[in-house]
Amino acid sequence: MGGELGSLVAAQLEAEPWVGALVGIDVDPPRRRLRKAEFHLLQPSQRERIVDVVTKFNPHVVINLSVWEPDARAGLNHARQFTADATTAVVGAAAECPALESMVVRSGIEVYGRARNTPTRPTERTPVDPTTEYGRMLANIERSAREVGTRVGLAVGKLRLAPVLGKHVPSPLGRLLRQPVVPFSALADAPFAVVQDHDAARAFVEAARLRLDEPVNVVAPGAITAVQAIVRGKRVPLPLFGPEWTIARQFSHLFGAPIPDHVVELMHRGRLADGSKARDVLGFAPQRTTPEVIDQLFAWPSVVRVGAIREVA
Amino acid sequence: MAQIVEFPRRVAGTAANVLAEPLRHWPAHSVDDFGRDPHLIAALSPLARLRWNVGVGGVHHLPVRGGALLVCNDRRWALSNIYAAWALSEATGRPVRFVGRPDFVPFGPFMRRIGGLLARPDEVLGALRNHELVLISCATSNHARHAGTVDHALVGAAVMAGSPIFPVATMSSSVSRTARAEVGPQVRPRRKRRGPLAEVELAEQVQHHVQRMLDGFGGMQTGVAPLDWLTAEG
Numbered sequence: 001m002g003g004e005l006g007s008l009v010a011a012q013l014e015a016e017p018w019v020g021a022l023v024g025i026d027v028d029p030p031r032r033r034l035r036k037a038e039f040h041l042l043q044p045s046q047r048e049r050i051v052d053v054v055t056k057f058n059p060h061v062v063i064n065l066s067v068w069e070p071d072a073r074a075g076l077n078h079a080r081q082f083t084a085d086a087t088t089a090v091v092g093a094a095a096e097c098p099a100l101e102s103m104v105v106r107s108g109i110e111v112y113g114r115a116r117n118t119p120t121r122p123t124e125r126t127p128v129d130p131t132t133e134y135g136r137m138l139a140n141i142e143r144s145a146r147e148v149g150t151r152v153g154l155a156v157g158k159l160r161l162a163p164v165l166g167k168h169v170p171s172p173l174g175r176l177l178r179q180p181v182v183p184f185s186a187l188a189d190a191p192f193a194v195v196q197d198h199d200a201a202r203a204f205v206e207a208a209r210l211r212l213d214e215p216v217n218v219v220a221p222g223a224i225t226a227v228q229a230i231v232r233g234k235r236v237p238l239p240l241f242g243p244e245w246t247i248a249r250q251f252s253h254l255f256g257a258p259i260p261d262h263v264v265e266l267m268h269r270g271r272l273a274d275g276s277k278a279r280d281v282l283g284f285a286p287q288r289t290t291p292e293v294i295d296q297l298f299a300w301p302s303v304v305r306v307g308a309i310r311e312v313a
Numbered sequence: 314m315a316q317i318v319e320f321p322r323r324v325a326g327t328a329a330n331v332l333a334e335p336l337r338h339w340p341a342h343s344v345d346d347f348g349r350d351p352h353l354i355a356a357l358s359p360l361a362r363l364r365w366n367v368g369v370g371g372v373h374h375l376p377v378r379g380g381a382l383l384v385c386n387d388r389r390w391a392l393s394n395i396y397a398a399w400a401l402s403e404a405t406g407r408p409v410r411f412v413g414r415p416d417f418v419p420f421g422p423f424m425r426r427i428g429g430l431l432a433r434p435d436e437v438l439g440a441l442r443n444h445e446l447v448l449i450s451c452a453t454s455n456h457a458r459h460a461g462t463v464d465h466a467l468v469g470a471a472v473m474a475g476s477p478i479f480p481v482a483t484m485s486s487s488v489s490r491t492a493r494a495e496v497g498p499q500v501r502p503r504r505k506r507r508g509p510l511a512e513v514e515l516a517e518q519v520q521h522h523v524q525r526m527l528d529g530f531g532g533m534q535t536g537v538a539p540l541d542w543l544t545a546e547g
Contacts, residue, residue: 122435
């Protein structure tokens with residue numbers, strides 16, 4: 001509930017008539033004014049406290065958004081550790097709640113992997129075969145949730161999000177594209193799709209309302225290639241052919257935009273997914289298309305200057 | 314002092330603007346959901362017309378909105394699926410995606426940009442479920458007027474999606490620009506099957522339909538007698 005996506009989901013849930021009480025857990029305080037929700041500031045490693053809070057509340061629906069994308073808010077090792085800890089605590093606690101009917105977990109289209117000859121636009125029926133560390137982290141979350149769902153008899157909805165971009169969402173892809181000089185794969189220039197944070201949040205709310213019990217891709221319509229995105233953002237494209245990616249990644253890291261392996265994979269092999277099921281199952285379609293989200297990414301100001309605060313009384 | 318601090322920033326900004334100036338004229342269009350780039354295809358069309366002058370027929374058989382599977386014959390090195398897909402796209406005003414792109418650089422990504430899909434049943438099924446026109450090829454043949462076998466797994470995708478199947482006979486010459494792509498009427502299964510026999514029988518039927526259309530074409534005349542004696546068409 002402290003991250004941008006969590007805060008958005010909480011804010012949208014508060015506006016839903018079917019939501020009675022709301023409890024959230026995160027390592028950061030909420031970024032929005034929440035009127036109804038009760039918030040607990042807890043680390044992913046505080047498993048007993050998390051279990052205590054969740055079981056005491058005894059919810060009907062649990063939404064697990066606690067996914068640390070590598071190089072978004074934490075480096076790979078920390079991201080892996082935090083995600084694993086949070087998944088164990090939240091999913092484990094959910095299994096202890098007698099009133100629980102449904103669990104919705106955050107996953108990503110990275111779970112499909114981009115091995116050679118994998119479908120260009122995987123559907124939810126495509127087997128999960130992650131080829132990056134982030135994809136494996138997400139696949140573990142799905143597996144843990146599925147196992148608990150089978151054991152306890154819960155509906156488990158898995159929302160496989162395209163890379164989420166938003167004004168305040170920490171994203172290694174967004175950071176990379178906003179650099180003045182952006183590397184891209186000259187031989188591939190593969191297409192990818194993204195989703196805006198508001199649309200992703202809406203998908204979670206709908207999944208919780210409908211007690212979703214299957215995986216669903218959440219992808220903005222349309223696609224864009226790296227070069228097209230770079231040119232739209234008026235950045236300087238830097239064509240790379242292969243081995244020099246290692247150097248480019250080091251340089252980019254130095255300039256504050258580390259490039260994790262799933263973003264490198266996106267640049268080389270693309271990342272598309274079929275999002276038509278979301279329309280059929282959730283009755284929801286992302287409002288922003290991929291090119292629109294990319295255009296907004298470049299329109300957001302780097303620094304928002306707030307005027308001096310004056311005391312008036 | 315502030316001007317001294319601002320100076321390198323202004324220089325860097327000006328340099329970046331000068332470098333980026335040519336890029337402002339680059340097309341920044343987006344690709345579609347499957348990675349097909351209509352603007353790239355439009356840019357390459359004059360080149361394609363230098364090689365092929367494709368006459369298209371039978372387009373009225375194709376559905377105006379829904380998805381459909383098209384099956385064409387393929388002579389070795391003729392690239393019939395590519396020119397047929399482009400010509401049919403132009404004739405119908407809808408993107409026609411051809412199946413059979415490789416998945417290695419640089420050919421795979423390039424062919425994806427010009428409308429290629431992988432030869433996988435799930436890839437074809439995904440496109441058909443999204444109401445796309447998908448063109449697959451019969452097995453490659455050395456003879457111009459011979460339709461090879463049709464992959465029943467790919468036909469199975471159309472059966473699963475409930476999409477109609479249309480035969481497309483293609484003919485081109487290796488010495489002239491003349492080419493033709495003729496769409497036949499929808500192939501309907503002779504009997505209802507509940508199991509995998511449906512796609513196997515349908516694949517055989519489509520192959521027969523394409524063969525019959527090719528037989529109806531007759532040979533292509535180049536106008537140069539010695540060349541016509543050879544089997545130059547394909």
